[in-house]
Amino acid sequence: MALVEVDHLTVRFGGLTAINDLSFTTEEGSITALIGPNGAGKTTAFNCLTGFYKPTEGDVRFDGKSLAPLKPHEITALGIIRTFQNVRLFKRMSVMENVMSGPHSITKQSVFGALFHGPAQKKEEAFIRQTALESMEFAGIADLGDSIAQDLPYGLQRRVELARAIAAKPRLMLLDEPAAGLNDAEKEELMALIRRCRDELGITVFLIEHDMDMIMNLAEKIVVISFGSKIAEGTPDEVKNDSVVIEAYLGSEDEPA
């Protein structure tokens, strides 16, 4: 069964239809990309998956469970983690503290645990730190633990954000334009890291991206949307040669200049 099912999804803001009857699926363990020209509704579709927006019609399901009635933190608890288009770290906190927010959704000690500091609390605190350390190691930022997040160069901040997502031990990772603002070398490294997330940790990856190089290299399946509707779906090669896609991106040939 598909891990993610977007089923006849429609989202309207007042009179504007941002997403119109969009359907596609993502298999467990795959890397899927959602692409489309500016304003096509990529981010809106993304926000429906993370609970930040609610579908007007249709449904979004994860592992057979509808995400529509859930709040963002409940969606995260299911094992879905997201990153943001313009890196959103906890800027004035250390890298380690940032990554320690990852296991938040898979731990549960609260006020009384904090106050009485019993064995369960100690064990969980150790688990959080250990998970954070492993994730930092995995993302290649193990020696940056004590640095303040906002002092790092942008490329490393991306890595911290990814490490934070990995530390949540998710089943599905949603990446919102992970390559935005990166140079070619950084992009290569990031692609390798994302691929390792899937290969070594078994995390299903779903990303929206502008960068065609990245998409064609990374994704196994591509869904193309334009003006809120799906116009193509397939492997990178299929999509690359699809005349409708080329038209949506470049305009048709007989259109007056």
Next chain:
Amino acid sequence: MKQSTSLRAFLGKRSTQWTGILVVLIFAVTLPLYANIYVIGVAWNALFYMLLALGCNVIVGYAGLCDLGYSSKVAIGAYTTAILMKTFGWNFWATLPVSILASAIIACLVGMPTLRLRGDYLAIVTLGFSEIIRLVARNLNVTGSASGISGIKSPVIFGVKFSTPWMQYFIFLILVIIFIFVSLRLKRSRFGRALEYMREDEDAARAMGVNVPRFKLLAFVIGSVMGGLAGSFYAVKMGSFSPSYVTFTESAYILLIVVLGGMGKTPGMLLGATLFIVLQEIFRNVGNSRMLIFGILLVLIMIFRPQGIWPDKRPSFLPSRRERKQLSERTETHGTG
């Protein structure tokens, strides 16, 4: 051999910190031996404001919620204790659990519908709620209307009356230590970090699975309970409590200390409260114009040191090599529940 090197590393890193804490503690404990009544009174006042600042810090500093009505939380605790002792003849200590409960329930009632509001809106709600508390207290018979409740009996502790100045001083000192302990424990935990994530970036915190409304409410309740407890002790210390305490100025002082000391920083609260009280004493003879001085001070702090006077330093969560092994051993049995 192994132990002595790790001990030395431990001391080397932390010795200045521990020396500082020890010096302050010895000074605080021995103060009544050589200080006169006036100084003990001033010191008590500083301790009282430390309690308020530490409580307010959980709401304003940790959770980043703007609360302009903290004095009303003190009033809830003070009135609960005053009414139970005066009208129902309860023992002081027995009123404390009720005071905690009353503070928590009222904080829930106010917090649940309003904590969804961001920044300025929440500030206005808390300000308004504080006015409501004042006006209700003024107009109810059970709260003694405008003149308040007076003649609250001073409890006896280990054969010493609570009204003895040094006894008051020590009881509040112990309270401050408990509040510091609570603050530090809260801060260095999953709960405390979640509050900080929320304060830094609410959307990102939500995306990481923080149940934002719930954690805001918890912080609001904890801060209110701390204020209520401080109020209960304040009521028996003063022997009376009246609505004239619940003013915006009083709430503003508490907020001033929190901002001055450095939001979210426990030692900053202690320093801020001490500074506030000492400055107040120094400028006592200029009367009401000392408010002007505090105003200027606050403006200067906001311009030159918005993070407060206490130095900004993040705790390190990186483990030592020895600890690294323990961590992995301890987590081996931990599932992902």
